[in-house]
Amino acid sequence: MEENLIPQETNDQNRIVPVNIEEQMKTAYIDYSMSVIVGRALPDARDGFKPVHRRILFAMNELGVHFNKPHKKSARIVGEVLGKYHPHGDSSVYDAMVRMAQEWSMRYTLVDGQGNFGSQDGDQPAAMRYTEVRLQRAAESMLMDIDKDTVDFQLNFDDSLEEPTVLPTRLPNLLLNGSSGIAVGMATNMMPHNLSEVIDGCVAYIDKRDITVDEMMHYIKAPDFPTGGIIYGMEGIKSGYHTGRGRVVLRGRVHVDTKSSGREQIIITEVPFQVNRDALCDRIGQLVNEKVLEGIAHINNESNNKEGTRIVVDLKRDAISNVVINQLYKFTELQTSYGINNVALVKGRPRTLNVIEIIAEFIEFRHEVVVRRTKFELKEAQKKAHILQGYLIALDHLDEVIALIRASATPEIAKESLVNAGWGLDEIQAKAILELRLQRLTGMEREKIKEEYDELMKLINYLTELLSNEGMRYDVIKNELLEVKDKFGDERKTEITFLDDEVSIKDLIKEEDVVITISHLGYIKRTPASEFRAQRRGGRGVQGGKTREEDYIEHLFVASTHHTMLFFTEKGRVYWLNVYQIPDGEKTGKGRAIQNMIQIAPDDKVRAIIDVKDFADKDYVNGHNIVLCTKKGIIKKTALEDFSRPRQTGVNAITINEGDELLEARLTDGNSEIMMAVKSGRAIRFPEEKVRATGRGAIGVTGIEVDDNNDEVIGMICVNSGDTTRTVLVVSEKGYGKRTQVEEYRVTNRGGKGVKTISVTDKTGSLVGILDVTEKEDLMITCKSGIIIRMPVGGISELGRATQGVKLIRVEDGDEIAAITKLDESEDDETPVIEGAVVEGAEGVEAAGETTGEAGNNEDAATGEAAEASEEGPDNN
DSSP, rough: OGEEEEEEEEETTEEEEEEHHHHHHHHHHHHHHHHHHIISSSOOOOOOOOOOHHHHHHHHHHHTOOSSSOEHHHHHHHHHHHHTTTOOOOHHHHHHHHHHHOOTTTTOOEEEEEEEOOOTTTTTOOTTOEEEEEHHHHHHHHHHTTTTSSSSSETTTTTTEESSOOOOOOOOHHHHHOOOEEEEEOOEOOOOOOOHHHHHHHHHHHHOTOOOOHHHHHTEEEEEEEEOOOEEHHHHHHHHHSSEEEEEEEEOOOEEEEEEESSEEEEEEETTOOOOOOOHHHHHHHHHHHSSOOSSEEEOOOOOOTBOEEEEEEOTTOOHHHHHHHHHHHSSEEEEEEEEOEEEETTTTEEEEEEEHHHHHHHHHHHHHHHHHHHHHHHHHHHHHHHHHHHHHHHHHHHHHHHHHHSSHHHHHHHHHTTSSSSSSHHHHHHHTTTTTTTGGGGGHHHHHOOOOOOOOHOOOOOOOHHHHHHHHHHHHHHHHHHHHHHHHOOOOOOEEETOGGGGGGGSSSEEEEEEETTTEEEEEEGGGGGGGOOOOOOOOEOOOOOOOTTOEEEEEEEEETTTEEEEETTTOOOOOOOGGBBOTTOOOEEGGGHHHHHHHHOEEEEEEEEEEOOOOOOHHTTTTTEETTTEEEEEEEEEGGGGGGTHHHHHHHOOOOOEEEEEEEEOOOEEEEEEEEETEHHHHHHHHGBBBOOOTTTOOOOOOOOOOOOOEEEEEETTTTTTEEEEEETTSSSSSEEGGGGGGGOTTTTOOOOEEEEOOTTTTTTTEEEOOOEEEEEEEEESSEEEOOOOOSOBBOOOTOOOOOEOOOOOTOOOOEEEEEEEEEGGTSOOOOOOOOOOOOOOOOOOOOOOOOOOOOOOSOOOOOOOOOOOOOOOO
């Protein structure tokens, strides 16, 4: 090893000491790398800052450049930071400060800049002599209480000043703004997040210390980037939250416009985080020239700092916009992936942290800050109370004190005399008494001193209790976090979309019941069920959907956001869609074209929808069937398991004969009785077992005989035999309806004509709907005009099957009922019942009660039952 030894001369005795060059280089390199890791490249897990950012904010705070003070020149701040705390290049300080002021770089900016701070197109900021800065409000929340001994200070580079080792931040900055840096042998890349979500996560952690990562993801759903965009897939994010290492795929936001000439344009309104808009346009142009991208005629970047991102891509006349958008995602930075690498300094050592550990470090630090702040405030309060106590003693012996002071030759003698007077005063109190202004000796001032002393004693008692009670301290932390959320919280900028194979993402979706509506022209949306208020029978209804004049709500039903919807079309195909994927819309909104949600043929339309609870539950899937019926009376049963493998293009559910259409689909458990009703007012009841199970491609068998070409099946229900809580509800197109006991319909074989279910007259119109209901449910009726009324089923009369029924809703001339559905009334128990609510712009109508039960003649009806003589009409509010 002699060749590896180099001589090293010592200063004391000129001795030559052999040193191993390998060991020397290793030691020197480790020292250098630790200096870079700790002092430059990695953020602290507590306040989320690297030293340069911490020093900039501290220097600005020391200069008093607060959010409510005038801006100061950037060069002044940079000089302050360089001269006092950060002996590096001025560009490194200025670049870091500029980034803290850029809205497209920081999710929550910490510096308020005035002047040219660059742009998202890669334009450089102006020189620091031209720009001005001051602190943002959020930054001041990070510096709050720094003067209350909340954090440790260290000497600066020349030992002339002190600087904080960490900021006592109230914001979990490491998660909010993220961080990126390359050290020696390691790097960090942390994503920004939404403040409201992170605060909710911190509060959840305080409430439950053993919270799991999956539970935490109910609060902190995914990163939230300052430039918006759409997160594409959650698997990599979930991995990042669990292990500290993962991947985020982010897409820009685009939509398609049509010009007056008929040509389409792709408008890019948001680009992924840290993507240069000009570079993106140049790349698209280059790919067009290389014939990699086809269908693009022209591209123009119309973005600016005031109105935000707008990149216009003009398409050629024969180009398909969806194809071009997918090509842009594939070949350009319009889709970008980011590696999650959560490395931060914990107690001076680099560690890879998962999301729970990051929050735990922040909460532990906040607890330390609260303890130190409380001790400081208690100490200061005790000091002040001690002096006030001295004042009160002096005021109690005022004449003696004045005489004693007057008799003293010097202040020192007066102080000693006060201490030795026997009133219990110490030197601090005696000195304060000697400095007391004469005006404080008045009676009013004495009362003020007493009140101030009492208030201080209350504060001292509170602070003492706070130091002895850990639960109180965590309540303080929680309340301060919620204050920060109220002050700085905002909505997410980045949308989250999930890949089809991510089953577990349902855990991230709030489970709630929603009303799903599909219009006649194929527009779909979901709305919270609580937005529909209950009304009494005969009410005027509320506006349920603004549609085109020729459009109306055709399907309306309730499902949970965690369920899967099966859409059956009139041509016999079935498509899959998760409920949470259906766009959320207002009750009066139009919704989104269903062709954009599922790949349905242009000449086909949705006729029936089934709500499936859980395809992953094998017992549930194996224990259920799907029963289908057509307008011509065909019935078919297929195992639910045959529909458990979703395909994007859909599959055949039933083979439809020419001239027929699929009408209805129902989920059964194998023990049901099937009832089918036809337009002319007949219904049939037969056991489900009479229909043998067949595969998806089968035609089916006859369920009910439909002889007349003008007659057709209007609905099918499946009821469990022996369930006496359910009744059969039928509704006619002119708003008449009733409930009838299931047992009134005798059980027959399938394929018969059935029996009368409602007496059809000109006044009632044809039969339009049949449902099985309980008294605990509500009925929702939709007219073709868009009017919707919701009423308790219990308020609908129970009559014989051969009667005409009572009027449920007033139907205007030319209008008719389009759909009926049932809701569980418990969905909005707190919703007030509004009787006869009138649609905006509609005139009040008098009560609609009338005698409507007329006994019908039928060979199967032994007796006709008359309806109630009159019904109480609604009040017009």
